[in-house]
Structure formats: C-alpha cells, structure tokens
Amino acid sequence: MVTDIFMSLILLALMFYSFTRPHVAACLAVWINLVKPQNTSFAFLAGQPLSLITTALFFLVLIFNFNKLRIPKSKSYHFIMIGFMVWVTIASFLGEYQNVVWIKYDFVIKTLIFAYFIPFTLTKRAHVEMFLWICVASFGLFLFMAGIKTLLGGGGYGVSLIGIGGFMYSEGSTLASLAVCLIPLFVALKSSSKIAQSWSAFRWLSLAYSALSLLTVVGTQARTGLVALAAYIGLLLKKHKINFKVFLAICMIPLLIYTVAPKSWFYRMSSIEDATTSEKSAIGRIVVWRWTLDYVSHRPFFGGGFYSYNANAGILHHYQQGDEIEIKQRGGKAFHNIFFEVLGETGYGGLFLFLSILLHTILLNRRTIKRLGGEVGVIGGALSHSLIIYCVGGLFIGVAFYPWIYYLYGVSLALSTVEES
Secondary structure, eight states, X not given: OHHHHHHHHXXXXXXXXXXXXXXXXXXXXXXXXXXXXXHHOSSTTTTOOHHHHHHXXXXXXXXXXXXXXXXXXXXHHHHHHHHHHHHHHHHHHTOSOHHHHHHHHHHHHHHHHHHHTHHHHOOBHHHHHHHHHHHHHHHHHHHHHHHHHHHTTOOOTTOOSSOOTTOTXXXXXXXHHHHHHHHHHHHHXXXXXXXXXXXXXXXXXXXXXXXXXXXXXXXXXXXXXXXXXXXXHHHHHHHHOSOHHHHHHHXXXXXXXXXXXXXXXXXXXXXXGGTTTTOHHHXXXXXXXXXXXXXXXXXXXXXXXXXXXXXXXXXXXXXXXXXXXXXXXXXXXXXXXXXXXXXXHXXXXXXXXXXXXXXXXXXXXXXXXXXXXXXXXXXXXXXXXXXXXXXXXXXXXXXXXXXXXXXXHHHHXXXXXXXXX
C-alpha cells in the first residue's frame, strides 16, 4: 500500500510536470508501457489502466504544445511509417483469422502510432538521452531480476527469470536477445551521455547493467542469446579492429560466462551442432519457414494477417526434407523469425516496408556519425548496433512487432537532427 501511494504521487507529479514538456510525456508513457507497474502491484494500482492514461496524456500534451514539436523533414520517415501502419491495417482486414487478428492489431497499431511521434518530441540531445535512459532503466529492472536470480543459482531453459506476467520480453530467448542488444547502449551512454559525465553513479549503473545482461544470457540458457552475443562481438571487432581495450573486453565476456554458467548451459549451447537435422526446436523453425514461403505464394501482397501461422496446424510434416526429425503437432507453430513473421502476416509489401525501417534506421545513424560525430556519433553507432543485434536474435524468435525496433527508428531520426542543448 505504501509503495503504491508513493508510486501514485510520483506519477501525478510527472503527469503535471509533463503537461508542458512533450519529451517528458513521451518518457513517462514509455516507462509505464514497458514496466507496467499496474501488473506488479498488489494494492490499488493493480489492474488500473495506467498505459491508457499515460498514452492519452501524451497525445493530449502533443495537441496543447504543438508549437514545441518539431515535425520531421524526412519524407522517407513519414512514407515508411504511415505506409506500414496502413499496410498492417489492410492486412488485418483481409486476414484469415478474423476472430483473433484484431487482438494483435490493437497492440501493434498503438505501438506504431506512438513510435511515429517520438521524433516530434525529442528536439534536443538532452531529450534523446533522457528517452534512452528511461528505456535503459525500464529494461534494466528486468535484467536486474534475471541477473540476480542467475547469480543465486536460479534459471534454466524454459524457466521464467523475472516471474512477472504481462512483460512482452519475459520469454527466455526473447529476454536473452534483448539483454545483448542493450549492451551497446549501456556502453555508449556510460561514455557519451551528459548525465553520466556529471554523475559517476550512472557510469557504474551502465557497467552493472552490462554485467547483468551477460548473466541474463546465462540464466535463460537460450541459444539465441549466444548467437546475439556472437553478433555483438563481431560488431566490436568490425568497429574497433584489434586493440588492447577491445581485446580485453572480449576476453572478459567468456571469462564471466565461464565463471557463473552451470554445466546445463554448456550442454544447451553444444546442441547447436545438431540444429540442422535432429534438434526438434531448430528443425521446427526451419519447417515453418518453408511453409511460410508456400503460404505467402498464395497471398503475396498482404499475407494472411496476424496469427496466420495457425494455418500450418497439422501439416508441417509435409515440409520436412531428408532425414530431419519429424515435426508433429496439432496446433499452429509460430513463425519464430521476425522476417518470416512480417512476411507471413503482411505479405511481401509489408516485408518491404519493414526492411525499409531497418535500413533507414541504419542510414540515419550513419548520417549522425558523419554530421555530428563525437559523443552524439557514439550514441548513433550504438543505436545501429542495438538494431543489428536485435535482428540477429530475431532470426529465431518472433518479435517483429515488439516496440524496440520502432523506438530505435524514432530515436535515430531525432538524434540525426538534434540540437546540442
């Protein structure tokens, strides 16, 4: 009860403070939408529509502070984001499973609309850094839970490390992939954000989050985390080549993992060798991808709508090849890949727009690095690395419509045109 009262007072204060500050309203809405304190409360905040309230406040603030907004000049951004929203909507209207398609559509369209307005509000470097720190702190809460549980001997494949329902990244592979893709941001904010330069506590916080991310990878025992970690190491080598600091940092990663990882983690990682023929989880993904290509050949423009993977129920064994282990299941098997997820649910048109989002994000950050360089450029490079790692992890999990990609897109555009103050 005391915690809820304290939380309510903070929320009310922030809501009042944000009414004339659009960037604060955006940060408040992101924090509520990611942390979802209404789902963890056992007092009067439990079940309250806090996400609805803070999101509605955000749009109300946009209306009353229109003169403080900066409408992005990038025509590509407007075309891609609005086009993707329209395409997703049409795909939903034409979707095969109308009884469930609107459940996911409701979440997706709200995510896209909110993300679209992010660069409207982040007009200064300080605004961008505040937004990123809010994201870091929000996700960091769950990394803290997962990392500490791993240190205490908890964890394991299929075990919930955070024990909280309603958190979209709580599944092991998804959490591990998210943990790794956040590390570049932790490192960049530690060295290049103004608040970390002024307050050493934030630098230590970034280091702690980085360590907790690695512990989370160990605790989930998800092979996706190892693949994402390999992608991060590859990006480090590409960016910095070989120097002593990078070499030392890379050596510390396996050393930390070896120190805390149980035998079951090494056994789970070694099963990657069998993934192409005899490992059911991996073969199941490959078979679904083959089925998706066949399915979309009959629905090339708009796909089958959300949850269209249900159409593969009971027929996946027809898509196996050679000596692969047989996949038998009555229900539908999800896409388990962000690209096949977008392809299956929105067709080739939706996939084109989705790939445009990814490519434009990277191009925006390259422009930031060339135009501004320095500390802002470091943050821009970290945004690109986070996106790339997220997509590498996304090769094995269906997280295409989770918020992080679209947050990165909006923030990257904002950062590419920020003022220094």
